[in-house]
Amino acid sequence: MPALGTSGVVPIGDREVHYCADGQGPVTVFFESGLGRSRNTWAAVQPQVARFARTITYDRAGHGRSDSRAEPCTLEELTADHLAVRRAVVDGPCVVVGHSYGGPIVRAGALVEPADVSGVVLVDEVSELCDRLVYGNGMMGSGAFYRAQVVLAKLRLLPSFLTRTHYRTLTSSNPVEDPDELMREIRSEEGSGRGARTALREWQGFTASMRRFHASGPWIPRVPMTTISPTRVPEDKRHLDYIAQSHDETARLACDCRHVFAHTSGHYIQLSEPDTVVNEIRALVDASCTVA
Template sequence: MRQSRGRAVPVNGRSVYVEESGTGPDHVVFEAGAGMGRTCWDPVLPLLADRARLVAYDRAGAGRSGRTQGRPSIDDLAADLVALTGAVVPGRFVLVAHSMGGLVARRAAAALGPRLRGLLLLDPTAETAPVYDTFDRTVVQVDRTMAVMQALVRFRPLARLGSGSVRRAFPADTYAAMLAEDLVPAGIAQTRKEVKAVAEAIPRFRAEPPAPPSCPTVLLSASRPQPGRARHHAGLVEHQRRWAESLPDGRFEPADSGHLVQAEQPAIVAARVRELLDASETGEEAR
């Protein structure tokens, strides 16, 4: 069973729950995708425990973090990430972000500035992809479905039945924590808020994209689409590739995985984190 112990950290008038593990002088911070939190990194953390201090957390309103009022924006989440790293991470660090967390990480990158040693994005939201042209309408349909799910998960057998894909992707103890913390009415309500935050952010990111990260950046793109989503997936991958290759120090890399890259290919994720840590050390020595 997972036995990580965490602590509550105040950020911008909110409270987030943080788990720290691993050893070493270096630091790595993990930003989850919508509907997930610190537990989604369980497959990766043991593979890096001998290399760095690892920081995984639940965003405000999610998991074990304090409840929130209103709906957060991507800017709010980015501000919390910046404040969190200021509170618990001394010096520079590598940031790893999944899915929607990529938007949060990119928005935070400018404020983090030289503290950011490297950025690893796992199948991130690519706002320029055609699939997001009508995302505002898609979210209305998704939200209706999730509203029903929010009511149904009160019945725990239905919560288990409706989360089979997550159960199959993660270790049993991780899934048990997700079932208890995320796949509950309050967790689904928070996920609905975060999905709407993405919908609001898409046109803003398109109109005024965040400044490109100045640190080495690796984008791992899931190569396996969901059933029936091959055409949309191809467009998403292409726009992920364009963005990564537009960076001064960016790299695009397909991963033999579905969307949950950290669960399906944790060894690759850990290897890329180590590469970013090693690269930034070499750069510091050269200076």
């Protein structure tokens, strides 16, 4: 059995998308990973959430155990897959959680098919409301980073790179049932050339997708939301953090949205400070149960 629950697949055309289901309860928490990452990016959060809700994590096409896709990796295509999986595996109210590029995906999905979405949690999302991300130089170096991952995969160095960077906090101190098994899966799945090539394809579709998303927005679901930012700069200099400023704008435009700052300064809040993410998810799950 893969980590993060019981494995299943959702057929989409001639390919299959892999997901893991765990936990139980009237509310489902549906996780969407950031650009270039598999379901395992939620490994420190999902086991805790499964104690009070049903959870779904899944691998986007070309990542983890999901088949690759022939179509371009645009935001529109990624959202279509997100909705196809959500439609297939969610029955009842759902809190959707998106990290980084997963933020726009879950927000778009919540607006396109809003009936089952009772809450949204955004974890340091990249937002179309941030002009420097969409039209400026807010992600300089990202293209080189994703191309470098392809090279590292060819040299068989990517598994070690990932476990020493993005996943370095996943140790026995984290709430993971079998951290050794999880690390083996991360090294095997995310350290592969296929995963690295898919991450690069997602990046290559990022800027044009975000510009279309910006032109057609704002994409703000009309449900309770939380947006979580890392503490990249001291509180008196937060006006300099243009990504956090876009999170402020999301909260301003929403009908009911909390903007929370984590203590960590890193982008992967769900790995370095999972309790903060879990607590915000729990609050929206509890609110969903009260309404139901």
